[in-house]
Amino acid sequence: MALFTITEACTGCGLCVAACPASLVRQAAPGETPTALEGREAHCIRCGHCAIACPTGAFVHELLPAEEFAPIRRKDLPDFAAVRHLLDSRRSCRTFDPAPVPRQELLSLIDAVRHAPTGHNTRDVGYVVVDGPARMDVARQGVLDWIAGEVGAKTERARELHLAGAARAAGKGKDVIFRGAPHVVVAHAPDGGITPALDAAIACAWLEIAAAAAGYGACWCGYLIFALDAHRPLGEMLGIPQGRKGYAALLLGRRAARPLAIPPRDMPPVTFF
Known part of the structure; x- marks a missing residue:
């Protein structure tokens, strides 16, 4: 069984190739349709990153049914301050x-x-x-x-x-x-x-x-x-x-009493390498 199929909506952008942590998605040249690395299906960790990276929805993972993916509701995401x-x-x-x-x-x-x-x-x-x-x-x-x-x-x-x-x-x-x-x-x-x-x-x-x-x-x-x-x-x-x-x-x-304030904490030491 092929690990995935690519529909004609594919633009050859290569984002699915870059997203696969196990390097199972390959692309012979920029713009070409990606293919699966043969004989390595068992190495797939089923993270789904390849499928969700595709901007056109052309990537269909055989082990992860498309109907089980949930859309990200960006309007419901809290901002950094929250x-x-x-x-x-x-x-x-x-x-x-x-x-x-x-x-x-x-x-x-x-x-x-x-x-x-x-x-x-x-x-x-x-x-x-x-x-x-x-x-x-x-x-x-x-x-x-x-x-x-x-x-x-x-x-x-x-x-x-x-x-x-x-x-x-x-x-x-x-x-x-x-x-x-x-x-x-x-x-x-x-x-x-x-x-x-x-x-x-x-x-x-x-x-x-x-x-x-x-x-x-x-x-x-x-x-x-x-x-x-x-x-x-x-x-x-x-x-x-x-x-x-x-x-x-x-x-x-459940808490017996709710905290009413945030106590102070020092900034931890940070170094940049």
Whole structure:
């Protein structure tokens, strides 16, 4: 099967050739109709960049049906100032309304980040949503069990993360693990993936911004991330599929109180090479 076909609307501009990250679209000379590199169809990462680069719609990808492409509504895109304000106003939330978020709303947030970039366009990030107080209690106890083990063994990680203090606070009834959030979302990816940790982190970063735009609070759950890395049975208990690992975790829910201002942040150091 040919990887793509070119209709007579093609002008030979070569934009599809330049757009293909795997160099599977070739053009013998400027102005000529592009052709597929023979025998390399399996190398296509299905990013669709070749098709969307064509200004005349002449490029038809056999693996990506044309009807599944959505038009870009440029009038609906926020300007830079609006995006900058959203990013600046994002704050980690550590005081949550305990009421759970409806599952459909959680699914809507995750659906909104399905275009988050992944290494080699593998798009192989999955999610486990810990849903409801009883399940959060189970997950919390799993993290506390890991903390107790680290503290008991007097590990370097226990010292670095002040885990003994966290254990004491938890023993007094303070939820230092989940901060009263009704949900935690774990992003998981294959152990043997190309860039699994980065893919999961990017996905959660996008999810945090999407949550902020939708009016929800979110916070990176460091204790759970560390525990998932060090104690594989915790991931299995949460339902992370075999062969995959939880690399990022985000507390999620409605804020108990909305921030009213943006605190100052220094400009990071920048050098030009």
